[in-house]
Amino acid sequence: MIGKVMIGRSFAGVVNYNLQKTDAYVLHTRGLRTDSLQNIINDFNLQRKINKELGKAVGHIALSWSIHDKDKLTTDVMIERAQEYMKLMDIKNTQYIIVQHNDKPHPHVHIIYNRVSDNGKTISDRFQKQRNSKVAKDITLKYGYYFAENKEQVHSEQLKGADSLKYELYDIISKEAKYARNWQQLESRLNEKGINIIYKYKGGTNEIQGISFSKDGIQFKGSQIDRSLSYGNINKQIISNSQQETLADVLKRNARENAERRIITNEYESPSENEDVQNDITEYSEKWLIENLAGGFGGGGDVDDDAYKRKKRNNNNQNDNQMSR
Numbered sequence: 001m002i003g004k005v006m007i008g009r010s011f012a013g014v015v016n017y018n019l020q021k022t023d024a025y026v027l028h029t030r031g032l033r034t035d036s037l038q039n040i041i042n043d044f045n046l047q048r049k050i051n052k053e054l055g056k057a058v059g060h061i062a063l064s065w066s067i068h069d070k071d072k073l074t075t076d077v078m079i080e081r082a083q084e085y086m087k088l089m090d091i092k093n094t095q096y097i098i099v100q101h102n103d104k105p106h107p108h109v110h111i112i113y114n115r116v117s118d119n120g121k122t123i124s125d126r127f128q129k130q131r132n133s134k135v136a137k138d139i140t141l142k143y144g145y146y147f148a149e150n151k152e153q154v155h156s157e158q159l160k161g162a163d164s165l166k167y168e169l170y171d172i173i174s175k176e177a178k179y180a181r182n183w184q185q186l187e188s189r190l191n192e193k194g195i196n197i198i199y200k201y202k203g204g205t206n207e208i209q210g211i212s213f214s215k216d217g218i219q220f221k222g223s224q225i226d227r228s229l230s231y232g233n234i235n236k237q238i239i240s241n242s243q244q245e246t247l248a249d250v251l252k253r254n255a256r257e258n259a260e261r262r263i264i265t266n267e268y269e270s271p272s273e274n275e276d277v278q279n280d281i282t283e284y285s286e287k288w289l290i291e292n293l294a295g296g297f298g299g300g301g302d303v304d305d306d307a308y309k310r311k312k313r314n315n316n317n318q319n320d321n322q323m324s325r
Helices: 011-019 037-051 067-072 075-088 128-143 161-177 183-192 231-267 275-293 301-324
Strands: 002-008 024-030 058-064 096-101 108-114 196-201 208-215 218-221
Touching (some): 011 037, 011 058, 024 075, 037 108, 161 208, 183 196, 208 231
Antiparallel strands (some): 002 058, 024 096, 058 108
């Protein structure tokens, strides 16, 4: 099961769109008269007046299941799942209507709800996207529904033209962005797949404020494809990727520098590039990494360093004695 959450301003628009379809069926309502479309709209608008400062009072959720789940979903079950979904999304004590559509082969319902609750409070839309993903996944796993990630559940073979391309772009760009460590790398990988990046700059500056993607002569803004593909969100992902790589490089570089400084400078009279010295550097680098990543084993790093040096000196002295004999 997947859920898509939207907010808007017009109850008339969303009610007419969802209920005027010939295959639309009202499954359940709360706090609304259902004898006419106009009364449904009037009841929604009457309650929204309690909180006039809330401009976007319309909540709209589309819940979809895979075609594989069709036999598991009776009308009553879909009502129960929709109500469970709203409860977990903290959408409660408000008007709503659940409408089933049968225009697609996979089961799906639409929930229209008032973001002005019965007591005039605003039903928050903060973090709804993140919460929606978790709630939909939890319900899917709880009842054993067919599981797929995000847009993978959409039957892309039924989409045509621009809609089909939009889902193709989402799949490719979101996957490549997970591994790109800079924008040049992302551009190169996307170009290999026939996708171009178009940057939007703030007037008269080099500051990027938006991004679009094009393929086969069709262009979309990143946020039109999915909010996760806006310039800001992709940039955050790339920065995170690069920081993870930089941290590993810094640790390795520090380990080697410490090894060279403490072993070659302190223990060898004339540093050389022979195999023994390089082996010592590698051995000490690993030791330094382990100790520093583990917090120095309780702060005993200096003592361990001295013991390590003494051991090396003893080994060297033994080798010198053997050679002198």
